[in-house]
Amino acid sequence: MAILKVIEVLANSDKSWEDATNNAVEQAAKSVNNIRSVYINEQSAQVKDGKVTEYRVNVKITFEVI
Incomplete structure (x- = not known):
């Protein structure tokens, strides 16, 4: 049986939400x-000035505890 843990991480990017997630x-x-x-x-x-300058994401990352 695997034990999983979740952490919350905030990140940003000047390119895209996908890049911020990466x-x-x-x-x-x-x-x-x-x-x-x-x-x-x-x-x-x-x-x-009417343009998106930074993309931000709040993600939950799940990892296995060994």
Whole structure:
């Protein structure tokens, strides 16, 4: 039986929400092993002068505890 744990991570990108999600997973993988999945909990963006300048995600990352 596998034991799974979930952490919540905030990340951003100046390119896209997908890139922000990848950034969250890459940073989490530096200190967390056995990542199984990522769930995008919330998306938002910063706007300046009528243009999106930053994409932000709040994700839940699930990993197996060994």
